[in-house]
Amino acid sequence: MHDDMKNTTPDSHKKKRIVIGVSALLVAILAAGGAVAIYQHSASAQLAEAKSTCAQAADRLRVAQNKYSALINGDEYKSAVAVTDKQVEDGRVVTTLAKDSGDETPTMVACNVEDKTALERNTGLIDKNTTWYETHAKTIDADVKNVVKARDAKTLKDTQTALGRKITDAKKLYDASKDKVKDDKTRDALKKQMDAAGKLKDGKDVKKIKDAQAGLEKAMKTVNDSVKAKQDADKKAAEEKARQEAEAQAAAAAAQAQAQQQYVAPQQSYTPTYTVPQQSYTPAYTAPAAPQQSAPQYSAPAAPAQPATPSTPSTGGNTGSGPISGGHGCGSLCTSAPTDTYVR
Template sequence: MEQPTKTKNTMSKRVIAIIITAIAVIAIAAGVALAVHRHHATSQLTEAKTACAQAADRLRVAQNNYNALINGDEYKSAVKITAKQVEDSKVVTTLAKDSEDETPKMVACNVDDKTALERNTGLIDKNTTWYETHTKTIDADVKNVVKARDTKTLKDTQAALAKKITDAKKLYDASNGKVKDNKTRDALKKQLDAAGKLKDGKDVKKIKDAQTALDKAMKTVNDSVKAKQDADKKAAEEQARKEAEAQAAAQANAQAQQYVAPQQSYTPTYTAPQYTAPAAPQYTAPQQTTPQYTAPQQTAPKPAAPAAPSTGGNSGGGPISGGHGCGSLCTSTTDTYDR
């Protein structure tokens, strides 16, 4: 009977040992599982932090590219271009509109929760996409505006040069024979030939340089034309002065000749203004006696004296008007004077 009792005790001990072993195994497994879980959670958190950090790095690069663009000289120059400076004003409007978009808010990775990290990582990736997209968009807008400006500038410059060439040709033709120095026209022709080769070119600077050279050459020709006009005017004034002096001298000489000519052709003759009439002889009327008549000498007759002017009265003892009281005496006296 003692044998079965020992067997029971032995089996009981084995069961207990198995149970204890099983519990130990379970405990160990649980510990291992917990350790594995904790390790996995830690690993996932670490991975989440790493992913968030990497996303933040990509965002930082995108931000730097965007900031470099909007702070660059090309962008600053483009936003100053007006609608009048481009052919199509839409490019200016588009650049202004895209530049007004606000940048996204900052998101950090300084959290210890895997879920929060994953959410922030997603937001960071979204922001990175915004910066990358807007960088490309604004860069394209800037290039479109600059291109539109350059295209209009080129066309305007070409048109300005074409007009300048037309004006220069007119000046070249019109100035023929009217310049003081014909070398100025030769220089203008040289610049005209050079400008003609550049009028359809694409280099704005060369076209503008050609226009500037034409301006200088045209100014030189105009100055030469003005110099010749001034010289011609001065020469004309000098010629007019000489002609006036010669005419004045000729007139003075003619007047002098007209004054002297009568003296040179004058023949001494009787000149009425210099003639002085001889005084009338003092006539004394004879007394009323027989007159003493004396015959005239046989000499050359003297020039007849002009009759004495009548005094209108009987001065002295002359004949009485009407011939009364004269008789033969009057006749004799008259005959004497007649001779």
């Protein structure tokens, strides 16, 4: 060993120091590189984890959005938002649904960033948006159910009321149509419909109540048609009777007129027939009267009766006119005077 120390030169010591220094430097370099590598690995892992967390949040948001979209695009929601305040007893349910449906949806946030801090911030916004969709979906779903319930309740009440009024109208028609229908079977059918409707007017099935009302309306129409048919038949019969009576009266009047014409015609022909013989009878009677002297001879002696009443009696006797008594002679007066007077 002593010999080895003797054989050691300053150059060899120098070389050793250099080797040791280089080794230390290499160790330091390797240590620094390892630290950098470790740091880089840790940052990458954190970034990847942030991206994964953001992606999971985005998935939850997507689920919430889909449920919300399915709700507002569903038939029940569309039916509910179409309901007016006149279709419900309390219009506040309609107003509430309209208000909640009018809220604006949140602004979309993405995970396509390469910064851990930005990813964490976006993840928080995404979670907030997810909460908004989930909350509003529940709220609107409740609003829709309230509106539908209120609408159905009023619809049921209105339907029941309408059926009750229709039953009342049917009862009036049934009573008023007695002995006024052409076919009594129509009234029997109406009575059956009335009985069936009476059992359903307080029910809860709107469709059955509406069907009962429709059946009642149909039966009422049948009765009304039968009433009109009888009225038309009665009117036609009355018109036919009036026509027959008019024809009978016309025939009687024609017969009476014909009888009067047959009776008057002989009177009109008799007058000229009777007048003509009168006119022909007078000349026929006057012409033969000329040779007869009996009528003039009888009227002519009445004129000389005046001298039989003298105003001054004569005591000296007759004046030559003939004796007053005796009447034995007329002289020429008896023979000539009548002949001259008749001729004139």
